Amino acid sequence: MRRQFWLSAVLLLTAPWVQAETMLIKANGYSWEHERLRQFDTLVISDQGKVLATGAQAELAPRWPAAKVLDMGGKTVLPGLTDAHGHLLSLGYSMLSLNLRETRNLQEAREAIRTYLRQYPGNGWVLGGGWNQVVWQLGRFPEAADIDDLAPQRPVWLDRVDGHAGWANQAALRIAGIDKNTPDPSGGRIERDAAGNPTGVLIDSAMTLVSRHIPAADAAQNKEALKLALNTLVANGITSVHDAGINVAADQAIRSLQAEQALPLRVYGMIRGTGEEFTQLSKDGPRYDAAQDRYVLRAVKLFSDGALGSRGAALLAPYSDAPHTKGLLFHTPAELQGMIRTAASRGYQVNVHAIGDAANREVLDAFAALPPQWRAARRHRIEHAQVVALEDIPRFVKLGLIPSMQPVHATSDMNMAEQRVGPQRIRGAYAWQRFTKLGARIACGSDFPIESPNPFEGMLAAVSRTDLQGQPQGGWYPDQAMSREQALRCFTLDAAFAAFQETRLGSLEKGKWADFVVIDRDILKVPVSEIATTQVLSTWVAGKQVYSRP
Incomplete structure (x- = not known):
């Protein structure tokens, strides 16, 4: 069954490009325009895969009389969804x-x-x-x-x-x-x-x-695993993914598919660490794909601590349920600052994994120590930003850092998070509204395969603070829940911003790539409980259909 799905996706991917403008009509469309959400019923796409216009059919149809017309039948059309943190x-x-x-x-x-x-x-x-x-x-x-x-x-x-x-x-x-x-x-x-x-x-x-004793996979195995992952993502409506830890093997597999014009979505890569693999992958500096935006390698992923569930996250005070430990910091402040400087000085965005409040503080201090010219324009990120001391949250905005967060972690962790950190520290955990009210732009992802790559499960967690069964009733710390617009934005426009791609991706505005997803319901209007069961009907990248639901 899995192989059959992969073959059908490949056939879609290798279908010929349209040779004229394409017009989607009778859509229940949503997109950001000048960072405000608005609706449209018609989308016009150039034969280069760019958005020409969105608006009303009565206005747009006369302007493109020769366009190929696709009737959406009232189905909901969203900008392509970005997973800002995953592992392909x-x-x-x-x-x-x-x-x-x-x-x-x-x-x-x-x-x-x-x-x-x-x-x-x-x-x-x-x-x-x-x-x-x-x-x-x-x-x-x-x-x-x-x-x-x-x-x-x-x-x-x-x-x-x-x-x-x-x-x-x-x-x-x-x-x-x-x-x-x-x-x-x-x-x-x-x-x-x-x-x-x-x-x-x-x-x-x-x-x-x-x-390190496990035999390494070969290039062919890596390529097959990558294909399986990519086709799983497009089936979930993902048109762009930020891979949080590219090594040489992953880079080779991605570039091999890119050379074959067989990447069904866009990959924004973070080189894992600043060691030998960074030396190899960064020898020519950050890599861009200005023509097609298919594979960009301009970021570095570092780690400062472990995870909350295994009590490896580094806390300022001992764990509430294990007073003998504070978790683990992976590096001294000097070591972490050195790695950040190594990457930033070479022109890379630096994205640091930080779960515990001690780790987040160490990372904030390290970014604060950077020369301003290596900080202001880099849009550095803290990945997860999961448990943050309340007094440290404003520092994200002050330092121009992006909190890259995974809403579904809150509902996955709620069975143990407060036991780990207690009722006071939990106020700074998974604190999405505390960040947004200060002006932070949250980039949302899933951290797959740790969590499901289904972005609609992430949106449910974001707006309800409940699990897939609707528990707990009323939500877990519901004051930190996102609005539906905020949830959509963090998986689209703000995720694109976190990859310097907001002028090309994240919305269906004129001149941007026509990346979009067609779904079976209006997630901005249906009962919240129905968001996670949204079905992706088709996924489009650069005006080309890369997935269609069987």
Whole structure:
């Protein structure tokens, strides 16, 4: 089924370009015009894939009498949606790996692993993830002992749902040489029992002790995983994605598809770190695609801490539910400032992962220390900006920083967030209205594959502060919910702004690319509970249909 979907998407992608103007009529269209939302019923597209006009059919039809006409039948048309924070190769590989996201307890996870081992026998690594000990109500991290009987000789390595912890069996620990005497690496932690023996869970940078032993995928595998991810995104109405961590392998796969004119959407890339791969990928400076805007590589992704669920997020004060720890800062202030300066001095936008309030403060301080000429025009970003001290929120605006946030994290984390940080610090967590009221432009994404790439699930979380089942009633800290217009804007125009693309993407204004999505309902008017079940009917990039719902 998955292969059949991929082939149909490729056929759409390679269809010939229209040779004349195209006019969409009878649309229930929405777009930003001079940053104000307005409606239209007709959209005119040039044969180069740019917007010529939006407005009323009676006004526009006489101006383009020879245009090819497509009747939208009253369907809703939105500007193409941008996911401002995702991981393309990880999404593709997650769809080919063991997935524990839907498991409700450890026993279900064991059964999923057992089934996978039957389906895929052999001696190779068992890879996957999505586990969440909070959802399992396990009261602890899982351990190698919980799965050793299932795969006594075959190495198992499973990422936590947030990607900031990994679960290994004893076979994987043996391959990695991890034992009682293995020290915790900087920025990471090996979970241990009372005797100091590794239990099987590794936090943040300690994960590399195992992951570096996993055989690397080859170029063909990367390319297939990338295709699967891209076609999944266009099926969800995504026309542009900001990939938060491009390495050399991902860059090669993306450029290979770009050379084949087979990128179905736009990719804005962030180079992962300022190490050897940055040296290789930045040798010619930031890379633009001025002609087609298909693949831009002009940003760098750094990390300052881990995640809240695994208590790796760095807090100013101890965790409310674990007073013995404040989480983990990955770098000293001097180290982080040095990496930011390295990237900014080369002309790159710098986007730093920060979850905890201590990490956010460290990143804010690091950006404040930048020379003004390396800060003002770069539109640097803090990715997640998840738990921020109230007094630090105004600094985002003062420093010209963009909070790149994922609304669905709030509803995914609400089962443990307040336990982690307590009732006072939670006021600065997932605080979208506190940011917007100060003038910050929030770029919204999903952080797929940690979360679903479906942007309508993100919009539901943004406007309701509830999960897909509508819980809790009335929303979780509903005073921080976005309006529907704000939610649409953060997935369109403001996400484009966060990538310096607001003059070319994010709205259906004259001269911009005709990137849009056709959906089965008016998300600005239907009951809030129906937003997440929105169906994408078709997705268009540069005036070309790249996905059509079967």
